[in-house]
Amino acid sequence: xxxxxxxxxxxxxxxxxxxxxxxxxxxxxxxxxxxxxxxxxxxxxxxxxxxxxxxxxxxxxxxxxxxxxxxxxxxxxxxxxxxxxxxxxxxxxxxxxxxxxxxxxxxxxxxxxxxxxxxxxxxxxxxxxxxxxxxxxxxxxxxxxxxxxxxxxxxxxxxxxxxxxxxxxxxxxxxxxxxxxxxxxxxxxxxxxxxxxxxxxxxxxxxxxxxxxxxxxxxxxxxxxxxxxxxxxxxxxxxxxxxxxxxxxxxxxxxxxxxxxxxxxxxxxxxxxxxxxxxxxxxxxxxxxxxxxxxxxxxxxxxxxxxxxxxxxxx
Numbered sequence: 188x189x190x191x192x193x194x195x196x197x198x199x200x201x202x203x204x205x206x207x208x209x210x211x212x213x214x215x216x217x218x219x220x221x222x223x224x225x226x227x228x229x230x231x232x233x234x235x236x237x238x239x240x241x242x243x244x245x246x247x248x249x250x251x252x253x254x255x256x257x258x259x260x261x262x263x264x265x266x267x268x269x270x271x272x273x274x275x276x277x278x279x280x281x282x283x284x285x286x287x288x289x290x291x292x293x294x295x296x297x298x299x300x301x302x303x304x305x306x307x308x309x310x311x312x313x314x315x316x317x318x319x320x321x322x323x324x325x326x327x328x329x330x331x332x333x334x335x336x337x338x339x340x341x342x343x344x345x346x347x348x349x350x351x352x353x354x355x356x357x358x359x360x361x362x363x364x365x366x367x368x369x370x371x372x373x374x375x376x377x378x379x380x381x382x383x384x385x386x387x388x389x390x391x392x393x394x395x396x397x398x399x400x401x402x403x404x405x406x407x408x409x410x411x412x413x414x415x416x417x418x419x420x421x422x423x424x425x426x427x428x429x430x431x432x433x434x435x436x437x438x439x440x441x442x443x444x445x446x447x448x449x450x451x452x453x454x455x456x457x458x459x460x461x462x463x464x465x466x467x468x469x470x471x472x473x474x475x476x477x478x479x480x481x482x483x484x485x486x487x488x489x490x491x492x493x494x495x496x497x498x499x500x501x502x
Contacts, residue, residue: 188210188224189209189210189224189226189265189267190226191209191210192209192226192227192248193207193208193209193227196227196240196244196248196269199243199244199245200239200240200243200244202239203236203239203240204231204232204233204236205229205230205231205232205236205237205240206228206229206230207227207228207229208225208227208228208229208230209226209227210224210225210226210265211224211225211227211228211270212224213225213228213256213261213265213266213270213489214261216253216255216256216272217256217257217259217260217261217412218255218256218257218258218259218318218410218411218412218413219256219259219260219410219411219412219453219457219459219462220410220453221260221261221263221453221457221458221459221462222260222261222262222263222265222266222459222489223261223262223263223264223265223266223459223489223490223492224265224266225265225266225269225270226265226266226267226268226269226270227268227269227270228269228270228271228272229269229270229271229272230271230272230273230274231271231273231274231276232276233276233277234276234277234344234346234352234376234377236276237271237273237346237374237376238346238350238351238352239350240350241346241347241348241349241350241374242349242350243350244269244348246348248268248269249267249268249269250268250269250271250348250372251266251268251269251270251271251488252270252271252272252273252322252374252375253270253271253272253488254272254273254292254293254319254320254322254323255295255318255319255320255323257318257319257323257412257413258318258319258323258327258412258413258414258484258485258486259412259485259486259488260412260459260462260463260485260486260487260488261459261488261489262459262460262463262487262488262489262490262491262492263458263459263460263489263491263492264489264490264491264492264493265489265490266488266489266490267489267490271374273291273292273293273320273322273374273376274293275293276291276293277291277292277293277294277322277376277377278291278293278294279291279294279377280294280298280299280302282302282303282306282308283379285381286307286308286309286381286382286383286384287308287341287379287380287381287382288302288303288306288308288311288379288380288381288382289377289378289379290302290321290377290378290380291321291376291377292320292321292322292325292374292375292376292377292378293320293321293322294320294321295319295320295321296314296315296317296318296319296320296321296324296329297314297315297317297318299311299314299321299380300312300313300314300315300394301315301394303380303382303390304387304390304391304394305387306387307384307385307386307387307390308382308383308384308385308390309382309383309384309385309386309389309390310334310338310339310382310383310385311334311339311380311382312332312334312390312393312394312397313330313331313332313333313334313335313397314329314331314334315394315397315398316331316332316397316398316400316401317329317330317331318407318413319413321375321378322374322375322376324336325340325343325360325367325369325375325378326367326369326375327365327366327367327484328360328362328363328364328365328366328367329365330365331397332397332400335362336362337357337360337362339380339381339382340357340360340362340378340379340380340381341356341357341378341379341380341381342354342355342356342357342378342379343355343360343369343375343377343378343379344375344376344377344378345369345373345374345375345376346373346374346376347370347372347373348372348373352376353369353373355369364417365417365484404446404447405446405447405450406444406446406447406450406452409444409450409452409453409454410452410453410454411444411450411451411452411453412450412451412485413450413484413485414449414450414484414485415443415449415450415451415466415469415483415484415485416428416449416466416469416470416481416482416483416484417481417482417483417484419479419481419482422479423449424449424481425447425448425449427473427476427477427479427481428443428448428449428469428473428481429448430473430476430477431469431472431473431475431476431477432472432476433448433469433472433473434448435448436465436468436469436472437465438461438462438464438465438468439455439457439458439460439461439464439465440453440454440455440456440457440458440461441453441454441455441457441461441462441465442454442465443465443469451465451466458492459489460491460492463487466483466485469481
């Protein structure tokens, strides 16, 4: 448990409309279902409320945003500072002229794909295969099935630590593979995407194909964080893991999937330490076998659980 700082934060922002929750469980908010609490979990009412809070949050308190936790590993010691989770005030979806669609950052990627299909906007069906939110897709240039966020983004809005709102065009996002160049302390709130006119029924069929591929080739019904490691240039991470003999490899309550060995699975009440140790061991074995060091695609946040020695010293 962390020191409760929620009351002090609220005193500095008395007109806050969102919720500040001290020592809020993070394991319930992630697909891996592990990890300690957030010192404070903040659920802003809307972009204005988010900007109001950030402008008044002391600069020495760490702040980070999370989505639905689909590619997130929270360490067992929890997350000091403020974790921001966008909700209803960031769920708007509005089709626009010119085969464009404007969506809030909390909209799940699958809903973006579905709304685009209903509006007859093609080229966004690949989002059907991405288990996250629009905010996460912007932050990591999410992609699947031949499409990437950089291919369809027109504009994105973000709020910085001072509460100022920034608007980025596609070039200003600084997209590279599974990365964008917008400073990490800025929180995306909304985006506009552009496809091309298409037949809704044909787009639906394409989305169905994406869904069937995922179900047949990925362990989507397990406690997983999606792809664990990024693909190195010209290589497939799963193939390197397989060549290193790590398909099915286990540490504690977690193992690398037999179906798709770039997915790690929490199948026996693993701790975050189990999962991170598993990933780091796989990275080491792949490097020893191939000379390639895999980079994590799953985002790891927070601090490790304190050791018993540290607890004894604290007491």
